Amino acid sequence: MTRKKEQLLSFVALIVLAILTYLAQNYLDNYKLRILNLGAIYATLGVSLNLIFGFTGQFSLGHAGFMAIGAYTTALLIMPPMYKEMTFIIEPLIWPLNVLQLPFIVALLLGGLFAAILAILIGLPVLRLKGDYLGIATLGFAEIVRVIANNIPQVTNGALGLKGIPQYTNLWWTMGFAVLTVFIVKRLISSSYGRALMAIRENEIAAEAIGVNLTYHKVMSFTISAFFAGIGGGLLASLLTTIDPRAFMFIMTFNVLIVVVIGGLGSITGTVIAAFLFNFCLEYLRPIEEGFSLGPLSIPEVPGLRMVTFSLLLLVVILFKQNGLMGEIEFTWKGFFRFLSRFKANRPMKGEGM
Amino acid sequence: MSLSIFLQNIANGLSLGSLYALIAIGYTMVYGILRLINFAHGDIFMLSTYFVFYGILIFSLPWWLSFIIAIILTAFTGMLTERIAYRPLRKAPKISLLISAIGVSFFLENAGVVVFSGIPKSFARPELFDTMLIFKDIRISTINIVSFIISIIFLMALLYIVYKTKTGLAMRAISVDVETSKLMAIDVNKTISITFGIGSALAAVGGVLWALKYPQIFPFMGIIPGLKAFIAAVVGGIGNIPGAMLGGFILGLTEIMLVGFMPELSGYRDAFAFLILILILLFKPDGLLGKNVQEKV
Numbered sequence: 001m002t003r004k005k006e007q008l009l010s011f012v013a014l015i016v017l018a019i020l021t022y023l024a025q026n027y028l029d030n031y032k033l034r035i036l037n038l039g040a041i042y043a044t045l046g047v048s049l050n051l052i053f054g055f056t057g058q059f060s061l062g063h064a065g066f067m068a069i070g071a072y073t074t075a076l077l078i079m080p081p082m083y084k085e086m087t088f089i090i091e092p093l094i095w096p097l098n099v100l101q102l103p104f105i106v107a108l109l110l111g112g113l114f115a116a117i118l119a120i121l122i123g124l125p126v127l128r129l130k131g132d133y134l135g136i137a138t139l140g141f142a143e144i145v146r147v148i149a150n151n152i153p154q155v156t157n158g159a160l161g162l163k164g165i166p167q168y169t170n171l172w173w174t175m176g177f178a179v180l181t182v183f184i185v186k187r188l189i190s191s192s193y194g195r196a197l198m199a200i201r202e203n204e205i206a207a208e209a210i211g212v213n214l215t216y217h218k219v220m221s222f223t224i225s226a227f228f229a230g231i232g233g234g235l236l237a238s239l240l241t242t243i244d245p246r247a248f249m250f251i252m253t254f255n256v257l258i259v260v261v262i263g264g265l266g267s268i269t270g271t272v273i274a275a276f277l278f279n280f281c282l283e284y285l286r287p288i289e290e291g292f293s294l295g296p297l298s299i300p301e302v303p304g305l306r307m308v309t310f311s312l313l314l315l316v317v318i319l320f321k322q323n324g325l326m327g328e329i330e331f332t333w334k335g336f337f338r339f340l341s342r343f344k345a346n347r348p349m350k351g352e353g354m
Numbered sequence: 355m356s357l358s359i360f361l362q363n364i365a366n367g368l369s370l371g372s373l374y375a376l377i378a379i380g381y382t383m384v385y386g387i388l389r390l391i392n393f394a395h396g397d398i399f400m401l402s403t404y405f406v407f408y409g410i411l412i413f414s415l416p417w418w419l420s421f422i423i424a425i426i427l428t429a430f431t432g433m434l435t436e437r438i439a440y441r442p443l444r445k446a447p448k449i450s451l452l453i454s455a456i457g458v459s460f461f462l463e464n465a466g467v468v469v470f471s472g473i474p475k476s477f478a479r480p481e482l483f484d485t486m487l488i489f490k491d492i493r494i495s496t497i498n499i500v501s502f503i504i505s506i507i508f509l510m511a512l513l514y515i516v517y518k519t520k521t522g523l524a525m526r527a528i529s530v531d532v533e534t535s536k537l538m539a540i541d542v543n544k545t546i547s548i549t550f551g552i553g554s555a556l557a558a559v560g561g562v563l564w565a566l567k568y569p570q571i572f573p574f575m576g577i578i579p580g581l582k583a584f585i586a587a588v589v590g591g592i593g594n595i596p597g598a599m600l601g602g603f604i605l606g607l608t609e610i611m612l613v614g615f616m617p618e619l620s621g622y623r624d625a626f627a628f629l630i631l632i633l634i635l636l637f638k639p640d641g642l643l644g645k646n647v648q649e650k651v
Contacts, residue, residue: 258456
């Protein structure tokens with residue numbers, strides 16, 4: 001298959017996705033839309049974490065911190081001044097923020113930008129650390145961000161959090177950014193930069209020996225990853241309409257990490273699939289704990305049962321699919337048609353030239 | 355700040371530090387052997403407090419007996435999690451092992467909500483631990499002294515096991531090189547199991563003392579102490595047992611001192627531990643007592 005043909009197919013797929021998004025946005029109920037939105041946001045978050053962890057090999061557990069930056073920035077910039085006055089009852093919001101209101105897209109991009117700037121500041125000293133030490137230091141930064149958010153009520157409204165954030169997030173935004181993230185990360189890792197990142201992942205010393213600037217590439221990857229984490233946080237804030245510092249505990253990072261590892265570390269396709277599966281599972285397991293009646297038998301509400309089931313499911317998946325669902329395999333059109341041809345003919349065709 | 359308050363803070367810090375040290379041991383031992391950050395360790399710690407709670411409340415056992423039973427039960431739970439969730443992943447990528455640990459952590463926390471209910475329970479403190487010792491104008495609660503002494507005893511016992519017994523030798527051998535250890539006829543699975551048992555037992559000791567010090571227990575109580583104990587392990591150099599003890603005491607003391615000297619910063623208490631961690635890592639990337647392993651090319 002030629003490159004041109006593949007590009008054409010990708011373009012057609014994009015149009016199909018747009019039509020599906022249109023249909024979903026107009027005909028699905030809010031509950032289902034919310035799940036799809038969450039799935040798309042997790043795809044953005046997961047793919048961005050995969051860039052720094054899966055492709056660059058730098059164990060970063062700071063995603064929740066960057067998301068918090070993006071979420072608070074976006075929320076504070078899109079809330080109407082009147083709402084802000086009603087929300088900040090303990091301490092009034094400091095000056096420029098209390099009168100400022102910007103369009104959603106500007107707020108989102110600023111949120112991503114601030115997260116990226118913080119990533120450069122943190123990344124320069126911290127990315128010298130290796131392996132688990134790096135993971136725990138970045139986790140530490142995320143927790144520090146959260147604790148600071150808890151302690152500056154004049155900006156974040158402290159532990160009470162922000163309520164009444166306008167709900168601009170819809171499927172167009174979330175799907176749009178998911179596609180954009182996938183596109184940019186895919187282009188990046190196929191470029192010479194991407195080769196350098198993967199060289200760092202495989203062997204830092206060898207990469208340095210052939211002239212890869214370690215600091216530059218690691219910080220670049222970390223910054224781009226943080227940018228999309230910030231955008232994801234902003235989308236999440238406007239989807240949920242309420243945020244508080246507890247939402248950005250390290251559990252949030254773990255959720256994204258689960259998505260990345262279950263999907264397959266180093267596979268964008270896997271991350272996207274796992275992002276949607278993760279949210280479908282969490283939502284559709286909800287009836288388990290709500291209690292139901294089977295004829296005369298009524299099962300009472302059991303809080304916590306949903307997460308118990310979910311964690312068991314997670315354990316089963318990781319125990320039996322130790323490299324994640326996709327491993328390092330990516331979706332390609334070639335592979336797709338080879339897969340289809342298995343069903344088409346009675347005799348299996350073994351991947352000869354399409 | 356007067357001298358007496360300063361000394362009280364020292365006592366408080368030492369007792370908190372000894373608890374961090376007890377929990378940190380479990381992290382560091384498991385990391386030393388499996389290179390796994392066992393995120394479920396804080397929840398093992400939580401379980402031990404419930405074992406004591408139910409031992410006293412439902413089976414109306416005397417407190418000391420329920421302490422011992424809780425420690426044994428927790429050790430077995432720790433070994434069980436290893437058997438079910440970590441052993442099958444021995445050859446898997448390290449990150450899958452970590453996800454499995456996160457899964458176990460989620461499971462224990464939420465099973466805790468299902469079985470024990472999410473509402474915090476108050477822990478009946480035996481009267482013995484409810485008194486204050488008063489030297490002139492220094493007031494120190496008994497539990498601070500008791501927890502410090504008990505911790506030191508258990509930490510000494512651990513050092514004896516690790517550095518003077520054959521099992522300890524096996525543990526240390528595995529932490530250096532698993533394959534060679536196998537060739538030396540060390541039963542790797544059994545040794546790892548024992549490691550989890552010992553680590554969990556020490557977490558249980560920490561848990562029981564924690565519940566005596568802060569007598570309110572709930573299914574998510576293990577998260578923050580677990581995280582801080584883990585920081586303590588990293589500060590000391592993860593994989594290094596004396597390092598974990600040192601890290602625990604450093605963390606406990608500085609945390610109490612921060613709140614004591616600058617009460618206006620007490621809201622930043624949880625961030626402070628991380629700040630220490632990051633500063634130490636920037637200057638000593640392998641922790642205070644960690645070995646600097648140079649990668650060979």
